[in-house]
Amino acid sequence: MILEPEELILYRKLAGVLAESLQLDRLAARSAQLVVEAVGASVCFVHLVNYEATRIELVGATPPFDTYRRRVSLGLGDGIAGWVAQTGQVAVVPDKWSDHRYRYLPELQGERFRTLISVPMLNPSGTVVGVLNVHWQRDDVDLDHHQEVLTTVASFLAGAFDHAILVDKLAAHERALEGFAQQLIDAQEAERRRIQLDLHDGVLQQVHAAYYRLEAVKAARGLDENEARDLRVASDLLRASTQAMRHLIQDSARQVLDEFGFLEAVDTLANSYPDFTVAVEDRTNMLVNTLEATRALATLRIIQEALNNAWKHAGTARCELRLATIGGDLVVVIRDRGDGFDLATPTTTIGIGGMRERARIIGGNLELFSSPGEGTLVRLRVPVTPAVIEDGASTES
Ligand SMILES: Nc1ncnc2c1ncn2[C@@H]1O[C@H](COP(=O)(O)OP(=O)(O)OP(=O)(O)O)[C@@H](O)[C@H]1O
Ligand SMILES: [Mg+2]
Numbered sequence: 001m002i003l004e005p006e007e008l009i010l011y012r013k014l015a016g017v018l019a020e021s022l023q024l025d026r027l028a029a030r031s032a033q034l035v036v037e038a039v040g041a042s043v044c045f046v047h048l049v050n051y052e053a054t055r056i057e058l059v060g061a062t063p064p065f066d067t068y069r070r071r072v073s074l075g076l077g078d079g080i081a082g083w084v085a086q087t088g089q090v091a092v093v094p095d096k097w098s099d100h101r102y103r104y105l106p107e108l109q110g111e112r113f114r115t116l117i118s119v120p121m122l123n124p125s126g127t128v129v130g131v132l133n134v135h136w137q138r139d140d141v142d143l144d145h146h147q148e149v150l151t152t153v154a155s156f157l158a159g160a161f162d163h164a165i166l167v168d169k170l171a172a173h174e175r176a177l178e179g180f181a182q183q184l185i186d187a188q189e190a191e192r193r194r195i196q197l198d199l200h201d202g203v204l205q206q207v208h209a210a211y212y213r214l215e216a217v218k219a220a221r222g223l224d225e226n227e228a229r230d231l232r233v234a235s236d237l238l239r240a241s242t243q244a245m246r247h248l249i250q251d252s253a254r255q256v257l258d259e260f261g262f263l264e265a266v267d268t269l270a271n272s273y274p275d276f277t278v279a280v281e282d283r284t285n286m287l288v289n290t291l292e293a294t295r296a297l298a299t300l301r302i303i304q305e306a307l308n309n310a311w312k313h314a315g316t317a318r319c320e321l322r323l324a325t326i327g328g329d330l331v332v333v334i335r336d337r338g339d340g341f342d343l344a345t346p347t348t349t350i351g352i353g354g355m356r357e358r359a360r361i362i363g364g365n366l367e368l369f370s371s372p373g374e375g376t377l378v379r380l381r382v383p384v385t386p387a388v389i390e391d392g393a394s395t396e397s
Helices: 005-018 024-039 079-087 143-201 203-219 225-250 252-260 262-270 286-290 293-313 351-361
Strands: 043-049 055-061 073-075 091-093 115-122 128-136 277-283 318-326 329-336 365-370 376-383
Touching: 005 024, 005 143, 024 043, 024 055, 024 128, 024 143, 043 079, 055 079, 055 128, 073 079, 079 091, 079 115, 079 128, 115 143, 128 143, 143 203, 143 225, 143 293, 143 351, 203 225, 252 262, 252 293, 262 277, 262 286, 262 293, 262 318, 286 318, 293 318, 293 329, 293 351, 293 376, 351 365, 351 376
Parallel strands: 277 318
Antiparallel strands: 043 055, 043 128, 055 073, 091 115, 115 128, 318 329, 329 376, 365 376
16 A cells, blocks of 8 residues: 555654553644644544543543533534444534534534534444544535545544543542542541540640659658659659650651651651660652652651650660662661560550551551561651652643
């Protein structure tokens, strides 16, 4: 088969459009433009069948009608485009005013065009993906030739739209998951806040009162040596409990996260433990600045729990906190060289379980290594870049 020069140009342009982004709206706009140029038409509307296969929706058009994209839809069988979507057949209409299928939509200014060809975009399994509706202002249109060209173009575009629709569905799914993760993290934060307030207004005040009572008794005369020692131990314990509770309630890292960002919040956290050194080694690159808010908060909470555990249980005065970015992920390692513990021993506590749950919600991966006498290592890997597929619009020339 020998191709005419204009056909070659058309196929080259078509190849360009097909190789374009998989982003649906962009593909629709480029396709409309290509069709108009290919057949010298006045306007092209690109309709796609909706996911429920009940209607067609305008997803792209040549200017000025592009402003109506996603705002016009037709039932299957409604209007000429609806008929084409329903039957999978081409409609060649020299004069739409004498065609009973035609339906006038004021916003699409049908009065300006008389001649139209409407072609289905059929995927390889014969399902209608969408419809190209092509209008001319002129009357002297070679409808037979244009019908042939448009049918060919539509069959190529159908494949591209099929892929773009799939990507669009995946992106919508990702967005829904991200929203869900955010709701879960928000709910956990609200619960945390409630517990902090309860602690502050209830238990903390009571422990505080008990501490002052003991101090008063300690000062009283007539205590023997043993009684005085027991009281001292009890009052030291109460003071340590008050400190631990204040530490829990304060949550200054959270405030710093909101105001200054993730790395500053990690620093604040690391410096918040009395008599406990957290040696921070930060090898992250600029990428970490784009850590999305829900992930940043959940990551901070995971680090916080790992540090709390090292502080409370490791029996050492020091631990290391290393941050790095590896292949688009943030990797956090918290390591202590303290007592360690047996990971196989069942617990009724919620700290480690909460860390795992948060990691799962944000699409991260948490690993724990520990054994008695060997210290403990917590390793968290979190994707930094949003999972939602980008539309690449910024690369448009
Ligand atoms: N870094 C660590 N060093 C030594 N033991 C640890 C360390 N981290 C955890 N553990 C052990 O694992 C247990 C479970 O930890 P987990 O964080 O789930 O509970 P918790 O800290 O005791 O209580 P909470 O539910 O308030 O966090 C701890 O009680 C402790 O015995
Ligand atoms: Mg804990």
